[in-house]
Amino acid sequence: MKKFFILITIIFIPSCAPKPYYVKPSDWKTPESKDSVINFYSRFVKGWKIFIDPGHGGQDRKNIGIKKRVVEADVNLKVALYLRDYLTKAGAIVFMSREKDTTVSLQDRVKMATESGADIFISIHHNAMPGDETTFYASTWYHAVEGDPGFHPSNKDIARYIQRDLAYALRISGSLASFDGTMSDYLVYPKQGFYVLRNATMPAVLVECTFFTNEHEERRLSIDEFNQIEAWGIFKGLAKYLQAGVPKIELISDTILTTQKPTLILKVSDKSGLDKQSIQIKIDSLTIPKDHIATIDERNFSIILFTPNFNLNPGVHTLDVIVRNKNGNSSFPFRRNFYIVKQTGE
Ligand SMILES: [Zn+2]
Incomplete structure (x- = not known):
C-alpha cells in the first residue's frame, strides 16, 4: 500500500504544478535558422565592443526567488553568458564584469568597463517586488531624465530597442509606469539613479528581465532554455539598434x-x-x-x-x-x- 501511494505521488504530484508558459522564438525552428539570424545581424554587430555586467554574485546572493528555486545572481550570470555567446558569434568583442559566481563591487564593474574600452555597457538583473507576488514586467533602465545634465538620449535609444525585443521574447509587457517599458533610474533613486548607469563612461543600460518574486516567473527563470530566450531578446534588441546605426x-x-x-x-x-x-x-x-x-x-x-x-x-x-x-x-x-x-x- 505504501509503495503504491508513493508511486501515485510520483506520477501525479508533478502534474499538479502548472507548466510554465514560454514560447520558443520563431527563428529557432532549427539550429541553422538560429545561426542564420545571428549571421544576418553580424554585419551590424561586428567589431562593436560590448561590456556585459551580470548583477550581484559571490558574497551577494541574498536575492532569492519566492519559492527559493533561483538565486538572482545565478540567473543574471546565465543570461549574460548566453548573451555573450550570441554577440561573440555575431562578431562583437565582449567583456564581462564576472564569468563566475564571484564578488565584484559596483565601483570595480564601472572601472573594468572603462578600462576595457567598451562602446556599450549592459547590466543584467532580475527584479523583485517584496510583498507583492502578482507584479511582473520587463524593464530596461537608462540614467536620469530629459533636461537633466546626466541624461543622454543614446542611453534611452539602446533601452528602447532592447526593451521591445526582450518583452516580446518573454511574452510579457513593460510596466504601465512607462509608455514604452523603458524606465529612468531616477524613478528608484531620484537625482541619483543607479551607480553603474550614473558612473559608466559609455552609453549604458540596465535590464531587469522579469520578477523572481512571482511564482510563475520564477519557474520560468529556473529553465535553462528560458534563460537563452531572455538573452536572445536582449541580443536581437541590441542588434536592431546597431542596424539602425549610430551617427x-x-x-x-x-x-x-x-x-x-x-x-x-x-x-x-x-x-x-x-x-x-x-x-x-x-x-x-x-x-x-x-x-x-x-x-x-x-x-x-x-x-x-x-x-x-x-x-x-x-x-x-x-x-x-x-x-x-x-x-x-x-x-x-x-x-x-x-x-x-x-x-x-x-
Ligand atoms: Zn539585481
Missing part, C-alpha cells in the same frame, strides 16, 4: 583658433543620413542658434559648419554635440576641447 561625429577643423568667432567644422557619418532638425551644438554649455549652423550632405556623410553668436575669450573651450540619424538614433556623447589663442603681433 559618428568628428571635429575636422583646427582645434587651435585665432579668431573670437571661429567657424568650426564637424563630419557626421551615418548610413541613413543626418536628421538636420536634430543638431544640438553647445560651446561652454551655451547653445548655438540654428541660424548659425549650416550643413552640406555628401554621399555617406554630412558636413556641419557653425559659428558661435558670441565672442570666445582666449583660452580653452568645450564643445558638446548631439545629432540624430534618420532612423531616430542619437550620436554617443561627443565632447571636445578647442583653444582660442591671441594672434601674434596684436
Whole structure:
C-alpha cells in the first residue's frame, strides 16, 4: 500500500504544478535558422565592443526567488553568458564584469568597463517586488531624465530597442509606469539613479528581465532554455539598434583658433543620413542658434559648419554635440576641447 501511494505521488504530484508558459522564438525552428539570424545581424554587430555586467554574485546572493528555486545572481550570470555567446558569434568583442559566481563591487564593474574600452555597457538583473507576488514586467533602465545634465538620449535609444525585443521574447509587457517599458533610474533613486548607469563612461543600460518574486516567473527563470530566450531578446534588441546605426561625429577643423568667432567644422557619418532638425551644438554649455549652423550632405556623410553668436575669450573651450540619424538614433556623447589663442603681433 505504501509503495503504491508513493508511486501515485510520483506520477501525479508533478502534474499538479502548472507548466510554465514560454514560447520558443520563431527563428529557432532549427539550429541553422538560429545561426542564420545571428549571421544576418553580424554585419551590424561586428567589431562593436560590448561590456556585459551580470548583477550581484559571490558574497551577494541574498536575492532569492519566492519559492527559493533561483538565486538572482545565478540567473543574471546565465543570461549574460548566453548573451555573450550570441554577440561573440555575431562578431562583437565582449567583456564581462564576472564569468563566475564571484564578488565584484559596483565601483570595480564601472572601472573594468572603462578600462576595457567598451562602446556599450549592459547590466543584467532580475527584479523583485517584496510583498507583492502578482507584479511582473520587463524593464530596461537608462540614467536620469530629459533636461537633466546626466541624461543622454543614446542611453534611452539602446533601452528602447532592447526593451521591445526582450518583452516580446518573454511574452510579457513593460510596466504601465512607462509608455514604452523603458524606465529612468531616477524613478528608484531620484537625482541619483543607479551607480553603474550614473558612473559608466559609455552609453549604458540596465535590464531587469522579469520578477523572481512571482511564482510563475520564477519557474520560468529556473529553465535553462528560458534563460537563452531572455538573452536572445536582449541580443536581437541590441542588434536592431546597431542596424539602425549610430551617427559618428568628428571635429575636422583646427582645434587651435585665432579668431573670437571661429567657424568650426564637424563630419557626421551615418548610413541613413543626418536628421538636420536634430543638431544640438553647445560651446561652454551655451547653445548655438540654428541660424548659425549650416550643413552640406555628401554621399555617406554630412558636413556641419557653425559659428558661435558670441565672442570666445582666449583660452580653452568645450564643445558638446548631439545629432540624430534618420532612423531616430542619437550620436554617443561627443565632447571636445578647442583653444582660442591671441594672434601674434596684436
Ligand atoms: Zn539585481
